[in-house]
Structures are given as C-alpha cells and as structure tokens.
Amino acid sequence: MSKVIKNGTIVTADRTWKGDVLVKHDKIIGIGPDLHGDHEYDATGCYVMPGGIDPHTHLEMPFMGTYSADDFESGTRAALAGGTTMVVDFCLPAPGQSLLEALQMWDNKTSKACADFSFHMAITWWGEQVFNEMATVVDKGITSFKHFMAYKGALMVDDDEMYSSFQRCAALGALPLVHAENGDVVAQLQQKLLAQGNNGPEAHAYSRPPEVEGEATNRAIMIADMAGAPLYVVHVSCEQAHEAIRRARQKGMRVFGEPLVQHLTLDETEYMNKDWDHAARRVMSPPFRNRLHQDSLWAGLQAGSLQVVATDHCAFTTEQKRFGVGDFTKIPNGTGGLEDRMPVLWTRGVNTGRLTMNEFVAVTSTNIAKILNMYPKKGAIVEGADADIVVWDPKRKKTISSKNQQSVIDYNVFEGFEVTGMPRFVLSRGELVIQEADIMAKPGHGEFVVREPNAAVNRALSKWKEITAPRQVERAGIPASGV
Numbered sequence: 037m038s039k040v041i042k043n044g045t046i047v048t049a050d051r052t053w054k055g056d057v058l059v060k061h062d063k064i065i066g067i068g069p070d071l072h073g074d075h076e077y078d079a080t081g082c083y084v085m086p087g088g089i090d091p092h093t094h095l096e097m098p099f100m101g102t103y104s105a106d107d108f109e110s111g112t113r114a115a116l117a118g119g120t121t122m123v124v125d126f127c128l129p130a131p132g133q134s135l136l137e138a139l140q141m142w143d144n145k146t147s148k149a150c151a152d153f154s155f156h157m158a159i160t161w162w163g164e165q166v167f168n169e170m171a172t173v174v175d176k177g178i179t180s181f182k183h184f185m186a187y188k189g190a191l192m193v194d195d196d197e198m199y200s201s202f203q204r205c206a207a208l209g210a211l212p213l214v215h216a217e218n219g220d221v222v223a224q225l226q227q228k229l230l231a232q233g234n235n236g237p238e239a240h241a242y243s244r245p246p247e248v249e250g251e252a253t254n255r256a257i258m259i260a261d262m263a264g265a266p267l268y269v270v271h272v273s274c275e276q277a278h279e280a281i282r283r284a285r286q287k288g289m290r291v292f293g294e295p296l297v298q299h300l301t302l303d304e305t306e307y308m309n310k311d312w313d314h315a316a317r318r319v320m321s322p323p324f325r326n327r328l329h330q331d332s333l334w335a336g337l338q339a340g341s342l343q344v345v346a347t348d349h350c351a352f353t354t355e356q357k358r359f360g361v362g363d364f365t366k367i368p369n370g371t372g373g374l375e376d377r378m379p380v381l382w383t384r385g386v387n388t389g390r391l392t393m394n395e396f397v398a399v400t401s402t403n404i405a406k407i408l409n410m411y412p413k414k415g416a417i418v419e420g421a422d423a424d425i426v427v428w429d430p431k432r433k434k435t436i437s438s439k440n441q442q443s444v445i446d447y448n449v450f451e452g453f454e455v456t457g458m459p460r461f462v463l464s465r466g467e468l469v470i471q472e473a474d475i476m477a478k479p480g481h482g483e484f485v486v487r488e489p490n491a492a493v494n495r496a497l498s499k500w501k502e503i504t505a506p507r508q509v510e511r512a513g514i515p516a517s518g519v
C-alpha cells in the first residue's frame with residue numbers, strides 16, 4: 037500500500053519547498069507536485085521534515101546502583117510522540133567484561149523498541165581483548181566508541197587507555213566519543229564539599245564547574261589529534277568546552293559538539309530550589325549552567341561550531357533520586373527529554389529566531405545522520421530514504437506535563453513549558469505511529485540500524501595524517517633504522 041503526504045512544505049537541512057511525499061512500504065519513493073497514493077495524509081499548514089534522531093540515550097541502563105527507568109519500549113514511544121524516529125543508545129560493558137557479551141545483553145533489551153535504534157559501544161577498560169573485539173563490534177555495524185573521562189571508579193578511563201582506544205578507532209575507521217569532565221578533580225571536589233557539610237543537590241553543580249569540562253574537552257581533542265581520529269564530544273554544556281571545540285575546528289581538526297536541549301533551556305538556578313526533589317530531579321552531568329553558557333551553545337548551533345542537539349535521556353524516578361538524600365554523590369545522574377526535544381527546541385529556537393527551520397532539521401536529524409554515516413538512509417527526505425517522516429504543525433500547542441507524558445517517570449524537567457510546534461503525523465519506516473494525540477507505536481517495530489565504518493571525515497583525516505606523518509631524514513653514512 038502506498039501513502040502520500042499532501043499539501044505540505046518540505047523542510048530539509050538545505051531547502052524549503054512545496055511538494056508531496058510518496059511512500060511505499062518503508063521507503064520514500066517519490067517527491068513532487070500532485071502525487072497520489074492509496075492513503076493520503078493532509079499536511080496543509082505543516083512542514084514535512086526528516087524524523088528526528090537522538091544520538092544520546094540511556095534506556096534501561098545500569099547506573100549508580102539502579103537502572104534508568106525508561107526501557108526501549110517506553111523510551112522509543114516517548115521519542116516517536118515528540119517526532120524522533122531513531123535513537124542511538126550506549127552499550128556499557130562493565131570493566132573487564134567482553135564487549136561482545138555486553139552487546140548481547142543490550143540486544144536483549146531491544147525486542148520491544150517502537151522506533152529504530154543503533155548503539156555506541158563504551159570503552160570502559162583496555163586490553164588485548166578490547167583491542168580485538170572492537171573490530172568485531174565494527175563488523176556488526178557499530179562504528180562509534182564512547183569514553184567516559186568522569187565517573188571515577190566506575191566507567192572512567194585514563195589518558196593512556198583513551199589514546200590506545202582512539203588509535204584503534206582511527207585504524208578501524210570508527211568515531212570516538214567522549215564524556216569530557218576531569219573525573220579525578222570531580223572526585224576530589226565531591227569529597228571536599230561533603231566534608232564541608234555540602235550534601236544537597238546544589239553541591240552536584242559545585243563539584244562539576246565549567247573549567248573541569250573545558251580542560252577535559254581540550255585534553256580529548258589533543259589525544260584525538262595525536263591518534264589521528266575524529267572526535268565527537270557529547271553533552272557540551274559550557275563556553276569552555278565549546279571554545280575548545282571551536283578552536284580545534286578552526287585549526288582544521290575534525291571535532292563535533294553536541295549540546296543537550298536541557299542545557300540550552302534550563303539553568304543552574306534549578307539546583308537552588310528549596311524543594312530537594314525538584315533540585316535532585318535535575319541532577320545530571322554536566323550540570324545545568326548559567327545564561328552566558330546557554331547563549332554560547334545557541335551561538336554554536338547558529339555558527340556551525342556545534343552540530344547536534346540531543347537529550348542524554350537517562351530518566352530516574354523521584355524514588356530513585358532519593359538514594360542521594362544526605363549525600364549528593366549518590367543521586368543517580370540523568371534527566372529525561374526524549375518526547376520534548378523537538379517541541380522545546382522548535383519553540384525556543386525556531387519561534388525565537390535563534391534557529392532557521394533548516395538549521396532545526398540539521399541539528400535534530402541530518403547532521404548526526406552524516407556524522408554517524410547513515411545518511412541518506414536516515415536524516416533525509418529523498419527518494420530511497422527510509423520513510424521516517426514528521427509532519428510538523430507549527431501551530432499545535434501544549435503545556436508540558438508529566439501527567440500526559442510517555443516516559444514512565446513521575447515528573448518532567450520541562451514541566452509547565454508552553455510549546456508551540458508539535459507533530460501532526462509521524463511515520464516510522466512508512467508506518468503511521470503518531471496522529472496528533474493518538475499513539476499507534478508498536479513494540480517490536482523498531483529495527484537495529486547497521487552503520488558502515490570509514491565515513492567521509494575518517495577517510496579525509498587519515499589521508500591528511502598520512503601526508504603529514506613524521507618522516508625520517510636520510511643522511512649519507514648514517515643507517516636509516518637506528519639499529
């Protein structure tokens with residue numbers, strides 16, 4: 037059966053034009069005027085855009101003695117409700133655990149996914165086994181590797197391990213990712229604050245100042261450059277980290293930066309709230325910052341020095357957050373946002389003139405599809421692309437409330453936000469999954485998206501590194517090899 041989206045305005049990362057979109061099975065098969073199909077969806081007054089891609093989620097993730105509350109079913113349903121048709125989650129091997137064994141565990145969680153998904157593989161320890169298994173992981177279609185520079189004693193890796201892993205990424209044509217915070221300094225600041233009696237959620241923010249993030253970002257950029265690898269910095273929250281990325285890019289380095297919709301729109305005053313629960317629900321790493329940092333992130337999206345807006349959706353209930361009463365270091369780190377990312381970014385970005393519609397599509401979908409080497413299967417409205425389509429009604433409004441959200445947690449960090457701009461229809465690989473307030477998402481519909489290594493950026497960078505590699509000067513009478 038064919039479907040046609042009629043009378044809408046198509047908005048992609050580089051163009052805006054009137055046209056219909058014809059879908060057959062799971063693909064877009066035609067774009068143009070006056071198309072007809074077996075079933076018609078009316079997009080009058082709407083924008084027809086590629087479905088959102090959130091490259092940073094933690095669904096049913098074991099973390100800080102518990103599991104994040106949204107699983108692949110509720111998480112991807114929330115994603116679809118907000119116009120996001122694909123998520124990329126993180127597979128986290130325990131230190132010492134086989135990457136392949138961990139991947140099997142993560143695969144087992146996905147049987148009820150309502151939307152398409154992929155994984156980043158975390159490197160939480162280093163050894164010959166990890167070196168070898170990274171190649172198998174790439175063969176399985178997972179071509180990005182995450183490194184935590186924080187969470188000392190749990191997920192954190194040191195510079196030596198990162199350099200080894202980044203070199204392996206370069207050789208495999210893969211992309212290293214970093215959570216950039218100086219974990220040693222954070223651990224000491226946490227102990228100092230606790231010793232001074234600072235045990236509330238506000239101390240979480242004091243223990244992770246912007247300088248700590250800026251330093252780690254600079255260090256990761258240097259290590260990637262030495263290893264000859266591109267770099268993707270997740271949850272960039274402050275000017276110090278943005279400045280490092282901006283400077284690296286101006287020097288020709290292949291570095292990408294991902295702010296979160298939370299950091300763009302929520303600020304550090306949340307942690308001063310007299311209600312412990314309110315503040316603890318907003319504990320995430322890095323913490324929310326002040327307005328100057330927010331302005332820097334918005335400017336980065338406009339200037340192109342930051343490329344992607346994600347959520348880092350890692351939702352914990354209030355009950356789980358209360359593990360940290362009396363000791364802020366035990367508050368599970370993470371917030372939700374999957375359902376809200378697109379409406380909040382549209383409202384605070386496009387409706388204020390901070391982003392054009394095309395920039396909105398770029399930062400919510402197309403840029404990450406290119407960075408993760410799955411474009412134009414994902415992130416595009418072109419013939420042959422997966423029919424992951426959002427028909428966006430710029431006039432549709434709601435007030436965000438946990439009472440009618442898809443996430444299973446009992447609050448929403450955007451509670452009370454008025455948004456204007458929401459999906460009218462969402463198609464996931466050609467299936468109608470959202471029609472305004474009706475959610476028809478089907479558990480099990482979501483498929484794993486295989487990604488190829490050696491994206492264009494990897495190829496260009498390795499060519500450049502080969503041309504500029506150190507070369508020995510040949511001298512008469514001196515043996516070339518030193519032995």
Ligand SMILES: NC(=O)NCCC(=O)O
Pocket residue numbers: 094215319320321322348350369370371
């Ligand atoms: N961001 C956060 O606080 N929780 C999720 C894990 C991570 O991304 O660091």
Ligand SMILES: [Zn+2]
Pocket residue numbers: 215270271321322
């Ligand atoms: Zn992180």
Ligand SMILES: [Zn+2]
Pocket residue numbers: 092093094348350
């Ligand atoms: Zn994360």
